[in-house]
Amino acid sequence: MQSRQDLLDATKRLVAAEGARATTVARITAEAGLAKGLFFYYFKSKDAALSAITSEIEGSYMQGLESAAGLAPPPERLAAIFVHHFRFIDECQQDALFLHAVSVDCVAGGVEVVGGRGGPSLGFYEHLFMAILDTLESGVRSGDFICSDTDEMAFMILGAIHGLARLKLSGFRRDYDVVSHLVAFYGKALGHHA
Template sequence: MAKAARKTSTGTDQSNGQIQPKTARGEATRKAILSAAERVIGERGFNEASIGHITSEAGVAQGTFYIYFKSKDEVFSELVLEMGRLVRRALSEATQNIENRLDAEKAGLTAFLEFIRAHPDLYRIIQEALFVDPEAYHAYYHTFAEGYRSGLEAAVKAGQIKPGDADTRAWALMGISRSLGERAVIWGDKTPVEDVVETAHDLIVNGLKP
């Protein structure tokens, strides 16, 4: 039986260990802390970033942090979840009116690379999550893989792509996006997104065979 939410003295609800603001002001403060944590941890790395750095960046008292998060680890895990939510939303919006799977692949890759170039700190956090929070890191990629696999299976049934192992294909296509994202954010590649996507999409559609 699920535990009932417990109202705290700070105007928040606490359910299953997660503290949720109940007012617009509280939600704005929580978002400010998350946004500051994104910048601070993305720039400094998890070990070098402190709660003091985060609250200073957010412009709130250090004690305010603990109203919404129990620890730096918890805010880090929330940022990994946030990255997943935001990326899935960006991909969904970019591909929602595209019926052909191959066209959707191109639009999705474009949306992903544009997103991570606009949010480099979040992308660095995902990279670091492998060591800081492996469980969140695994969940991030497995969630994407499940959705990707379902989309590929549907495209096979619709005759848009040839039959094949949808799971391996999903991870391979995710690997292309991940590596190109890493090259852009971690290694600072400045190749225009449209040029990167044209080359990568040609590889996806036509392979390497002459």
């Protein structure tokens, strides 16, 4: 089983650094120091290896997201989602880069890897979007937030999170306190006053 893990580790490193499309099975096996045939012993295809890695990363991410999204009241829940996501970006940079690379390359190439969604890491964004949307809807119901279109606001928050995460991953202002600024900005935008 160590050979399988070596192949997964090599795949993750290469995809995070160079993208899914640029990463070939030959490069993966060379990086892992293993024979190419061994790759196909463990995986049907490169997409199967990408799916295995994605499932592992998403599973870990989702445990923390579910914990963060379970907090109440909604303003604290939204802040906890921000904290969780940016802790993941800071502490699991290779995983975050991998998910981004796979989603970009698979969507751009029209590859369907997991569940016909157009790319394995789109599930990552779907889960994050739904946690944000559920939090906003709960906040509107409780009177903590004022928002006429929670779906649109959730999409805007997701876009802000994604964009700021990409900036941090690229090394731009890695020390910037993203979470406190997001909490303050969206607290005002949603009419919440702490």
